[in-house]
Amino acid sequence: MIGEVNRWWLVLLAVAVGHFGIHLAIYNRVNAIGLSRLTTKIITKGFLLSTILIPLLLLLWFPRPLRELLANQTETARFPVYVTTYAIVCLSSWVFLGIPWLLWRPIFGLEWVRAPRSIEIQDVQRWVRHSLARTRRCKIESRLPLNQIFDLAIEQITLPVVGLPAQLDGYKIAHLSDIHLTGHAHPDYAKHVVQMATRWQPEMMVLSGDIIDRQVCVDWLPEIFSLAExxxxxxxxxxxHDTRISDSRQTRRAMDLAGWTDLGNLSAIHSLRDIPVRMIGNEYPWFDRPKVEPNDHGEFRVLVSHSPDQIWWARRRGIQLMFAGHTHGGQGRLPLIGPLLSPSYHGSRFASGDFYKPPTTMHVSRGLGGCHLMRIHCPPELSLVTLKAG
Structure with missing residues (x-):
């Protein structure tokens, strides 16, 4: 009897995990398909509500069949067809969603690039004289245990790149992503990041999107980013998140004023160490992406994309090196398991790290900020990347 009871407990637990996994998969993908902000919020909040309500309603509406099931009285434990069907769907998700999710856990390192790195963690609050938290919400959340929103990880990465021209061996690129200027954090946090990147003396600096969330922060951009060299x-x-500004052209003008080059929807040849390199920008699906022909001439191509999902687009166009962000490393990472949340078609598969899908080597940053003021075992990342022939 005890064994039978335990068995049904395990079945119900498996159903509950499958229920959560289905909703998590939907959340990740809804936030990756370029819907309007309002539509995305309605869908995600609706599924968050159903994540909680469905198990709760099951407990409230069918307490007797549940008790009978757990007591192994299966001959009297009767559930409606729709409840049984949904339970089967939840159990099936262990195969259709669970196996792929398990395969791409960081611990297994499938498709990952072995990129040596040294990491320095800086408590940025110690580098400034005033509080970095400007709002009550930020002050409260920044003091919560384990929260790392101001613990900047400066990661010096040696990245092997297949197809890298010999002249670019040792080339230094500072990669910034997901600044998320919301007004919650003082602009000096972002200024410190830019100063640290500049102090490294990179040959190029790239920023892969989500610069700003609120209109009031547009005026901060020249002061912050003019420090970059x-x-x-x-x-x-x-x-x-840059679509949250009433007119994104204001952001572009402010960044241009700061001396940065707008790469969005562009493809152009630039000279790096006296060799021609095609620099490409991809802001899809929130803005247009450029028309780029397949790489029939063997030129070296570098892509700066907001979303790592564009790696398939990059592969078809023979792009050898790609920088992306958007996923924030999952905003939190569990020991061994890694991230759960990740706004991507592929869930948390490309949440952060270095990946190789021939012919493209991709570096995905955890980002530097966020409108969610929590980071658990997932500190903000400034990537100082040195290229190496792969």
């Missing part, structure tokens, strides 16, 4: 220029694209 790189011999071959500083390039940026916009992301989904």
């Amino acid at each position: 790189a011999r071959d220029g500083c390039y940026y694209v916009l992301g989904n």
Whole structure:
């Protein structure tokens, strides 16, 4: 009897996990398909509500069949067809969603690039004289245990790149992503990041979108980003949160004023160490992406994309090196399991790290900020990338 009871407990637990997994998969993908902000919020909040309500309603409406099931009285434990069907769907998700999710856990390292790195964690609050938290919400959340929103991880990464021209061996690129200027954090946090990137003396600096969330912060952009210096220029694209500004052209003008080059929806040849390199920007699906032909001439191509989902687009166009953000490393990472949340068609598969899908090597940053003021085992990342022939 005890064994039978335990068995049904395990079945119900498996159904509950499958229920959560289905909703998590939907959440991740809804936030990746370029819907309007309002539509995305309605759908995600609706599914968040159903994540909680469906198990709760099951407990409230069918307490007797549940008790009978757990007591192994299966001959009297009767559920409506729709409840049984949904339970079967939840159990099936272990195969259709669970196996792929398990395969792409960071611990297994499938498709990952072995990129040596050294990491320095800076408590940015100690580098400034005033509080970085400007709002009550930020002050409260920044003091919560384990929260790392101001613990900047400066990661020096040696990234092997297949197809890298010999002249670019040792080339230095500072990668910034997902600044998310919301007004919650003082602009000096972003200024410190830019100063740290510049102090490294990169040959190029790239910013892969989600620069700003609120209109009031547009005026901060020239002051923050004019501090950046790189011999071959500083390039940026916009992301989904940049659509929250009434007119994204204001953001572009402010970044241009700061001396950065707008790479969004563009494809152009730039000279890096006296060799031609095609620099490409991709802001899809929130803005247009450029028309780029397949790489029939063997030129070296670098893509700055907001979303890592564009790696399939990059592969078809023979792009050898890609920088992306958007996923924030999951905003939180569990030991061994890694991230759960990740706004991507592929869930948390490309949440952060270095990946190789021939012919494209992709670096995905955890980002530097966020409108969600929590980071658990997932500190903000400034990537200082040195290229190496792969």
